[in-house]
Amino acid sequence: MxxxxxxxxxxxxxxxxxxxxxxxxxxxxxxxxxxxxxxxxxxxxxxxxxxxxxxxxxxxxxxxxxxxxxxxxxxxxxxxxxxxxxPNKLVNTLNSFVQDVCPVGRPLKKESKALAELKKSTKE
CATH class of the missing domain: 1.10.10.10 (Winged helix-like DNA-binding domain superfamily/Winged helix DNA-binding domain)
Structure with missing residues (x-):
């Protein structure tokens, strides 16, 4: 090796x-x-x-x-x-992982991201 x-x-x-x-x-x-x-x-x-x-x-x-x-x-x-x-690094990482692999969490995470991007673009 x-x-x-x-x-x-x-x-x-x-x-x-x-x-x-x-x-x-x-x-x-x-x-x-x-x-x-x-x-x-x-x-x-x-x-x-x-x-x-x-x-x-x-x-x-x-x-x-x-x-x-x-x-x-x-x-x-x-x-x-x-x-x-x-502080919170491990919790946030595990939460993100669960959301990525969870059949319910994955679509909600995508929806949340789209909403955040929409809010950001309307502020600019």
């Missing part, structure tokens, strides 16, 4: 739909555990690594995937980055 170089990985991230990034991030049990652990408190990579008995590079890789998917955000505080959940 070939390894991707950094530019190939970046190109893939840029062209991957946001919903797919979220589901790929959620496919990993360690990442789901990290999300659960961040529910009530912002934490550094070191604090997360200590809880899950994982190496800091491994935690950093998981945090990068979660951040790329938009599920968490990092804020630099001195020499550390403090990670926190991104």
């Amino acid at each position: 070939e390894q991707q170089n950094d530019s190939e990985k970046l190109a893939e991230q840029v062209t991957t739909p946001p919903m797919q990034l979220v589901f790929e991030a959620l496919a990993s049990a360690p990442r789901r555990k990290i999300l659960a652990y961040l529910t009530h408190s912002d934490l550094t990579a070191g604090e997360i690594a200590a809880r899950f008995d994982m190496s800091k590079p491994s935690i950093s890789q998981h945090l990068n995937v979660l951040e790329t998917a938009g599920l968490i955000s990092g804020k630099r505080e001195g020499q550390f980055i403090r990670y926190s959940l991104t």
Whole structure:
């Protein structure tokens, strides 16, 4: 199996739909555990690594995937980055997914989009 170089990985991230990034991030049990652990408190990579008995590079890789998917955000505080959940990102992604696959939701979503576009065009 070939390894991707950094530019190939970046190109893939840029062209991957946001919903797919979220589901790929959620496919990993360690990442789901990290999300659960961040529910009530912002934490550094070191604090997360200590809880899950994982190496800091491994935690950093998981945090990068979660951040790329938009599920968490990092804020630099001195020499550390403090990670926190991104409010409503997961809920909105799952809601959108359900609407896309639901036989009732899909037509309503299209109708809602058409109505929003109509309202926008009448304001202009």
